[in-house]
Amino acid sequence: MDHSSLYERILKAVDERAYFTPADAVDPAQRDAMREIGARLHAPDMDPAALRPWIHRLHAEGRIDRVHLLSALHVVAASPKVADWSEAARLAGEQELAALELGGPHLDANLASVDRHRGVLAFLRGHHSVALDHFTRALERQRTAENVGNVLAALLKLGEIEEAEEILAQVRRTLSPSMVADLSRAIDTDPDLAALRGPEPL
Amino acid sequence: MKTMLALILVAMGVTPNETTSQRAMCAFVETVSAGQWTCQRLAVWARKGHDELPRSLASKLPPPPAEDEVTDTDDSAERISNGF
Incomplete structure (x- = not known):
């Protein structure tokens, strides 16, 4: 066959x-x-x-x-x-x-989109530390569950599990409840984020 | 990874040139995709057993291969979010 x-x-x-x-x-x-x-x-x-x-x-x-x-x-x-x-x-x-x-009021969001796109390119080409740089910049410009998730995915790819867990703990304290819920869903369903699943809910 | 896929396909009676088997293959892909079973997760499943697999599919599968049989994961999908 x-x-x-x-x-x-x-x-x-x-x-x-x-x-x-x-x-x-x-x-x-x-x-x-x-x-x-x-x-x-x-x-x-x-x-x-x-x-x-x-x-x-x-x-x-x-x-x-x-x-x-x-x-x-x-x-x-x-x-x-x-x-x-x-x-x-x-x-x-x-x-x-x-x-x-x-320019204008959406400049940060628009530049975050560019950072995210560059990070994805690096990630898909296997350059995870470069991807992390771009994803981190995207997150600094725009605090969304998607950007947090991409940072966490890059960290886990690099084997930085402790740092990923620290960021997750920080996210619990600083992101809005709806964003925390979005991120929680991503962690529950995304195999790349499986290492961050734990007994405690976000 | 490919070893495991081969086992799954064989277990489901999938062959390349039969209509019924094509349907089985499509059903398998749909199950994998709908349940967000990326290649990485399938590889994890292959290593850890298939407790997490949907029952409808698990009943059709052979036991997972031994850990030392699953070595090729280079073809894994990269799951990433490229939002606009």
Whole structure:
């Protein structure tokens, strides 16, 4: 029995489900559009060649600004199905410039998005300490459960379990209850964070 | 990792060219994905036993391989959040 093609299909399916693209922290005015992009990205029949023009159309219609246009294109490029690392890196750089030019009240959140994207690229390429630097910067700019989770995932990849536990304890004291609940859910379901599961609830 | 997947596939009667087996394979992938069973978690399961596996799937599986049989985890999925 030749299992190689089956392995590839199964692993590909699992890989695609391991890549999360939440839009919870996005500016509310653009959140619905970004969620639609996320949904289309994760559709089984996703075609990047069709998805990209559709994202550009959302931008042309004014539903997303240029920062989010570039963010969405990066997320597509870095997705397991596409895995175009150089394009993903280029788009993150372009997104940073767009965020700086846009400025305004969402500057920190927009730059946190860039940091997160760069961290994910480093993480997916196996450079976990570099990823940790980017994820930490993202967390400094924007305190969300997603950013905490990425920091913890990078620390655990580096074998820094004690430090991860210390951060978790700090999170219990400082993050809002809803964010703590979000993080708790991530730890309960994410195998990369399994080492942080304990008898005590967050 | 691949050893374990092979055991699972064989146990479920999956072969590449049969429609019923393709359905079985898809059902397996759906179960793995819906339950967030990434490759890492499957590897952990392979090492620790399958107590955590959904009963519907666990009943179809052979015993997990011995620890020294599970050595290839390089193909594990990287689970990461790349929010917009």
